[in-house]
Amino acid sequence: MTGIRRLAQHLDISIGTVSRALNGRPDVNEETRRRVLQAATELGYVPNQSGRSLRQGTTNIIGFMMQTGTEITGQGDTFFMSVFDGIQTVFARHRLDLVALLCSSSEDPDDYLKRVVARGFADGLILSATQRHDPRFEFLAKRKIPFVTLGRSLTDVGQPWLDLDFEGMAQISIDRLVARGHRRIAVTRPHDDVNLGHLFVDQSARALAGHGLALDPELIFSSLPNEAGGYQVARQLLAMTDRPTAILLVNETIAIGFYRGLSEAGVKPGRDIAIIGRQSPQSHFLSPSLTGFTLSRRDLGIALAEALLATMPAFSHLYPDADPRKVWSEDLIEGESDAHTLPA
């Protein structure tokens, strides 16, 4: 294995400069950094990790905590894998590695986190699936473990967070559908107590109230965030005597199942019911095309990584301008699924 000494000899520059280049310090010019990283790759340089840990108390690993399990499979993967790509772009500058901490759905997330922290192998953490009240925040804050959350919560310990603009999606969708004559508008929400469900449903109700309309409690459909969940919502909706004329789908993965459920009953999106959802790699292949919100998940991953590094003493000086907290708005891609207009 090539150590830092051999790398410095090979490049004929000082060990100190090589070290600073490898650690992403700003006082190394870009050309030198490029040469060092290239040589490190070519010569198979591996840092002496146990030495590093003892000296710096760091492992250079950042954990992304996500939930696994048959019933949530659909959601986690489609969305997160693209976000990981953005996170890794940032971490690669500092030779940090990202690992996904897979919390089984059969385990309590708070217990899982305690165990992961006790194992002590990560320098920082990224939490997803933030709950309405989330005890994980306080657990980490007490132990001074750097973390960032993808998602807000009523729990707030001052940590950085990024979140999608669920309120904006609700407001834009409701305004758009009401303008097209819809009055009975349904919304979906996740089956559990994840914070985004509250944001989305509450804002939908407020947006309707702004038009002098009420959100009928019967038109709030809870669903698992996967294809089967969307199928179930379609079945329930079709069984109603007084069906809604439009619906907002908060999870990106339910659109495929929802379309299938409608299709079995001969109900066509955009002709018989208006649908606004969220785009995903799969939804691009739906027909009629889905009207839905989209964002660059890679950019979201980059911002998430930078917000975390900005809180870590070893990196904070490199990211003075990182947004510690940001609501990411999404763009609406117009498709055919909400073409259904009611007579005025």
Add this chain to the structure above:
Amino acid sequence: MTGIRRLAQHLDISIGTVSRALNGRPDVNEETRRRVLQAATELGYVPNQSGRSLRQGTTNIIGFMMQTGTEITGQGDTFFMSVFDGIQTVFARHRLDLVALLCSSSEDPDDYLKRVVARGFADGLILSATQRHDPRFEFLAKRKIPFVTLGRSLTDVGQPWLDLDFEGMAQISIDRLVARGHRRIAVTRPHDDVNLGHLFVDQSARALAGHGLALDPELIFSSLPNEAGGYQVARQLLAMTDRPTAILLVNETIAIGFYRGLSEAGVKPGRDIAIIGRQSPQSHFLSPSLTGFTLSRRDLGIALAEALLATMPAFSHLYPDADPRKVWSEDLIEGESDAHTLPA
């Protein structure tokens, strides 16, 4: 934090018994084990990890190495998340944690693995996306790091592996399509040098030869293992003057894009072309329904975890019957997509 002493006091049994129960030893009866694990959860027991590492040289973490990146997103997630569920079922017995080691598509997998090993935080590894020739196997074997591979390779260091029966899928599909009168049969293969592509294409050619037919090199379509890849294959196929009458799709995620590409040209699966693919959570929502292979990914995950533990000194006595190497056959679910029959 609750340590083992307090746990033993609470249960009024010896520390030794609690320790054996927590470590999944066979000489503890099931009722005791259940009580201990329940109390451990309720009282928030966390093992003293740094003490364990020093004593046993273990971290109780197993890493699953997988590749990320925008172009492979479609594949990795849909399949692996369900496999993880099975792996975690086994690991939970021993309080082992599974983490996903995310190798960015912009990084060389061999370099990535070297760095992960240097970090020294995993007791064992599971490798996926095995290549035709895979240097990772020798790297791990030399360092005596326990590992199992999901996938075969021409490289063989005697490690345990599990793999899907790609040869069986090719043989059954070809026999079925030839019996229905097809002679021009296309196959897909992944764009890179992953081993399964070789297995699938080679066996398809042998199966065709068994019927006195040849595999036309023009009918071997390379594709990215995602929706867009399937769409590209459809476009290429439709542009041919002498189109195939049937096709085998080796990746589960390409079916959605392939259907979409056909649909745009008014070509209907099962009526105008016969398709045999692989089932996925998304493919259940395709119309006409897909004829394709399926397996229990959770069971695959369980077998993968047990095969790994059978090679680790601390656990091998608990898994004397684990299959060190196994080809998993898949079941064919008959749908409408291969109903297209040619006149004899």
